Amino acid sequence: MLEGWGRMRKSVSLISMLLAFVAMAGEGHAAISYQRLDGAPGERGLVIKGVFEFSDDPMKLVDEYRQYQADYISFDSPGGNVVTAISFGRAIRALNARTLQIRAMECASACAFAFAGGVERFAEPGSIGVHRVSLSDDVPMDNKLAVSSVQSLTGDIIGYLTDMGVSPNLLQLSLSIDSTDIRYLTAAEMRDWNINTPENMPSPQESGSPPADAAPQVSAKPADMPSADPSxxxxxxxxxxxxxxxxxxxxxxxxxxxxxxxxxxxxxxxxxxxxxxxxxxxxxxxxxxxxxxxxxxxxxxxxxxxxxxxxxxxxxxxxxxxxxxxxxxxxxxxxxxxxxxxxxxxxxxxxxxxxxxxxxxxxxxxxxxxAKAPDRLIDQWIGLDDICRGSLDREGVKTLQACKRRDELGPLLDRLDWCYGREGEAGMDWEWHKCDANSRRYAE
Missing domain, CATH: 3.10.450.50 (Nuclear Transport Factor 2; Chain: A,)
Incomplete structure (x- = not known):
């Protein structure tokens, strides 16, 4: 498996080169179609293209995958019907197939759920986009039925993500993004939520030196992960x-x-x-x-x-x-x-x-x-404050880091006239707000 995943990482470079020679023109809202990418032996890719529609049959994917004997599946899709995308994801899992995504091709909205079907997954940062799932405007329904449908769909998505080993945080994030907007996932989010499957990635010692035609490999240690050396x-x-x-x-x-x-x-x-x-x-x-x-x-x-x-x-x-x-x-x-x-x-x-x-x-x-408020920065401060005040390891390195960073961020928010708490309030009632005459100010 490790050997196969190593080939998959190299395929990122391979796809990028093939895209220069393979026409990827699609019809904006056409039914799902398939594009074969012919690379070196053992590097065959199958691209799922187009919008997921209710009428699309995942068995066609199964037939195409088996006939071509593909080594991985990629996507060039802006999304579409969530239920259909999930059915494609389950078909991908049944095939025991890998999924791979690069920035040069789009995998947004419902496509993210299809991608999650891969038994091994790798996506470049910024290649997977999410936003709020919405019901079709073409289907009239009363409010009660709409609420019931949303609840049922949400439950189905959570169950599917759990089955695929992906954190439900993916759905939580998508629900926070307006359906007219799009939010692309970072490397940290894809790692932390197991959208990528880093546990299957070989270490430099296991994989050996990369071949000359492989994508550049960077041995980077995520800064928030414990070091192998306790000191x-x-x-x-x-x-x-x-x-x-x-x-x-x-x-x-x-x-x-x-x-x-x-x-x-x-x-x-x-x-x-x-x-x-x-x-x-x-x-x-x-x-x-x-x-x-x-x-x-x-x-x-x-x-x-x-x-x-x-x-x-x-x-x-x-x-x-x-x-x-x-x-x-x-x-x-x-x-x-x-x-x-x-x-x-x-x-x-x-x-x-x-x-x-x-x-x-x-x-x-x-x-x-x-946006009229620095909500992202306030959320950062709150998260750091939770670690700083809530940790049992008061002298631990991470706790001290969180306290230090919190106290650096606070004055920056203060400078833009955002304050934490008001004079005379109990500490438990302090909240971030637009500064006024009674606000507590961070000491510079």
């Missing part, structure tokens, strides 16, 4: 001399904290941390180009909070450090009255000799339309 530092802890991975993680946190300060301070920091030449979102540019971009953004959004999502940072260091993570933000322009809120992935290549960024890229994962 090794965790995210946010002081790093011993030579611990470049921890230094890289500290740098990524500091970068976003500095960017959250007033524009003059933030831009001064940016000037100090970029190399003279930077690969900036895939284009090699002079440092001045990067700084002008940052300055223009700061002028447009003079008040900002950017905070790395706890546990999302990973880093791999060998002379230079490659780091990536998820950052959540809230920004405001008092003059225009506009606000911006959302979540994005970011990646840096950081030169540990010069302590400068040589490469930066990223992708917006979600935007919160019409």
């Amino acid at each position: 090794a530092p965790e995210e946010g802890a002081a790093s011993p001399p030579g611990d470049l991975t921890t230094e890289a993680i500290d740098f990524a946190n500091r970068y976003n904290d500095e960017w959250s300060k007033d524009s003059a301070s933030a831009l001064a920091f940016m000037k100090s941390v970029y190399a003279d030449e930077v690969s900036f979102f895939g284009t090699s540019v002079d440092k001045d180009v990067v700084l002008k971009d940052k300055a223009a953004f700061a002028q447009h959004w003079p008040e900002r909070i950017y905070s790395v999502k706890p546990g999302s940072l990973t880093a791999s260091c060998a002379g230079k450090c490659e780091m990536s993570g998820v950052v959540e933000w809230f920004a405001r322009n008092r003059d225009t009255g506009r606000t911006s809120s959302g979540m994005a992935e970011f990646s840096f290549v950081w030169n540990t000799a010069s302590l400068q960024i040589e490469s930066e890229t990223g992708k917006v994962l979600a935007t919160d339309k019409g």
Whole structure:
């Protein structure tokens, strides 16, 4: 199984190359069809294309999969009928088939449930999209029947995800996203909710050196997972001399904290941390180009909070450090009255000799339309506060990290006029709110 999963990881690169030669044109809302991807021996892929409709028969998938003797199943689908997608997922599980998804092809909405049918699953960050499941507008029903139908469908989805070994958090997240919007899953979410199946991934020692034509392999330790070495530092802890991975993680946190300060301070920091030449979102540019971009953004959004999502940072260091993570933000322009809120992935290549960024890229994962409050950052603070105050291990590293990060995030929220508690209130009644004359203020 490990050998097969290793081949599956290499197939990410293989599919990307094949897409340059295989026409993937589809009819926007056509019935499900199938696309065969012919690769090297043992690397045959079968792509399920189109919108899942009630009339689609998963037995056609079974026949196509067996005739082609595919090694994995991928998707190019914006979603469709949830019940049909689940039936396809169960057919995939009955076939004992693997599922694989790359960003170059879409798997959104109901398609995410079909993907979950894979006995082994791998999806690139940002390749699986979710939003709220809705009943068809074409089927008239009264309110009582609508409620009953939603409850029944929700139960079916939870039962299916449980059977597939996927956390019901996937459904919980999808219900929080409006059906007119889309939210793409991060690497951390797919790992934590077992959408990807990392327990089947071979270690570098098991898989050996990757072949020359394989996708680049990065040995990155998730920052929120315990280290194999009990003495090794965790995210946010002081790093011993030579611990470049921890230094890289500290740098990524500091970068976003500095960017959250007033524009003059933030831009001064940016000037100090970029190399003279930077690969900036895939284009090699002079440092001045990067700084002008940052300055223009700061002028447009003079008040900002950017905070790395706890546990999302990973880093791999060998002379230079490659780091990536998820950052959540809230920004405001008092003059225009506009606000911006959302979540994005970011990646840096950081030169540990010069302590400068040589490469930066990223992708917006979600935007919160019409957001007027920094809800994402408040949720971060609440989660950190729960760990800080609720942990039985009061002197534990993770507890101390959570307390430290909470007390760094609080003043940033305060600066945007969001306060925690009011004077005279009992501590148990404190809540985050728009600051007023009676609000408690964080000490800077």
